[in-house]
Amino acid sequence: MVDFLIKAEGETDPEYGCQPEARPITEHIRKGVINLDKPMGPTSHEIDSWVKRILHVEKTGHGGTLDPKVTGVLPIGIDHATRVIQMLLGAPKEYVCLMRLHDSVAEKKVQDIFAEFTGKIFQMPPIKSAVKRELRVRRIYNVNILEMEDQDVLFRVKCEGGTYIRKYCHDIGEALGCGAHMAELRRTVSGPFHEDETLKTLHDLTDAYHAWTEDEDESQLRECILPMERAVDHLPKIIVRDSTVDAICHGADLAAGGIMELSPNIDRGNTVAILTIKGELVAAGETLKTSGEILNEKKGIMVNIKKVFMEPETYPKMWK
Numbered sequence: 001m002v003d004f005l006i007k008a009e010g011e012t013d014p015e016y017g018c019q020p021e022a023r024p025i026t027e028h029i030r031k032g033v034i035n036l037d038k039p040m041g042p043t044s045h046e047i048d049s050w051v052k053r054i055l056h057v058e059k060t061g062h063g064g065t066l067d068p069k070v071t072g073v074l075p076i077g078i079d080h081a082t083r084v085i086q087m088l089l090g091a092p093k094e095y096v097c098l099m100r101l102h103d104s105v106a107e108k109k110v111q112d113i114f115a116e117f118t119g120k121i122f123q124m125p126p127i128k129s130a131v132k133r134e135l136r137v138r139r140i141y142n143v144n145i146l147e148m149e150d151q152d153v154l155f156r157v158k159c160e161g162g163t164y165i166r167k168y169c170h171d172i173g174e175a176l177g178c179g180a181h182m183a184e185l186r187r188t189v190s191g192p193f194h195e196d197e198t199l200k201t202l203h204d205l206t207d208a209y210h211a212w213t214e215d216e217d218e219s220q221l222r223e224c225i226l227p228m229e230r231a232v233d234h235l236p237k238i239i240v241r242d243s244t245v246d247a248i249c250h251g252a253d254l255a256a257g258g259i260m261e262l263s264p265n266i267d268r269g270n271t272v273a274i275l276t277i278k279g280e281l282v283a284a285g286e287t288l289k290t291s292g293e294i295l296n297e298k299k300g301i302m303v304n305i306k307k308v309f310m311e312p313e314t315y316p317k318m319w320k
Helices: 025-030 044-055 084-088 107-116 165-176 202-215 219-224 228-232 242-249 291-296
Strands: 032-038 060-062 071-078 093-101 119-123 136-149 152-159 180-190 237-240 259-262 271-275 281-287 301-308
Touching: 025 032, 025 219, 032 044, 032 202, 032 228, 044 060, 044 071, 044 202, 060 084, 071 084, 071 228, 084 228, 093 165, 107 136, 107 165, 119 165, 152 165, 152 180, 165 180, 202 219, 228 271, 228 281, 237 242, 242 281, 242 301, 259 291, 271 301
Parallel strands: 071 180, 237 271
Antiparallel strands: 032 071, 060 071, 093 152, 093 180, 119 136, 136 152, 237 259, 271 281, 281 301
16 A cells, blocks of 8 residues: 655544544445446446346445446445445456457467557447447557467456447457457456455345344345545545535535645646545545645645545534
């Protein structure tokens, strides 16, 4: 874990707020996210509806849509956390894909073409997509051929959010001159969510809910549902004083005097997560200064707040 830079010392009042992991179970659910293992078949919106019914909550929403035939990591936000899950849309994604070539091609040629399709690439979204069809640039961070057998190519790709892997396969097939299509796809990473012990199925969630409602055992539900703060683990952080929290909740930008600690290597224009000393997510915003500048500034606005996630009056009003 990266050490925080200390700008000021201070304490937090235990009377207000609480550590995310210590929230009462009903609040934990309302401010929770699920690292869900999407099965093949249903749409992402259908998964939202099923989670809503399983947990008997008012609202659910997913981060980064997966097509019906695609499986893997689908983060789901519950009630209050549905807005937080939007912070994942631009986050890096990783997939394991089985691509089928339409003719036999030498493995060396396939490797060379993959090398050309690394870095910045141009993509036209497919006709059946939820976005406007216009040429756009996406970044392929790295791509690895795991196995190649006859006309099947198994590869792992880490890419910018919003990259269409189906289109990526099609374009590689065009470049090879033989054609290709995506046969199978699984998402293994979405921002801070991975294929690890936190990845849960709909069955896991159903069992956990029944254990809570029928046996009063909330431990399984706490394993399935993570605090919404996990959805911003991939972002740099700024920790603020208790006295600053409610002002931000009422729409104030973050000034230098309210900052206690911050992540190193923050640049101007970065999206950062604003946290309390207890680790609760307050807001997200865009930085106006670098880490070094924030550390040394005594006054002035350091972060333009773009989204507020904490309810006002969670912490006492200490501003005029």
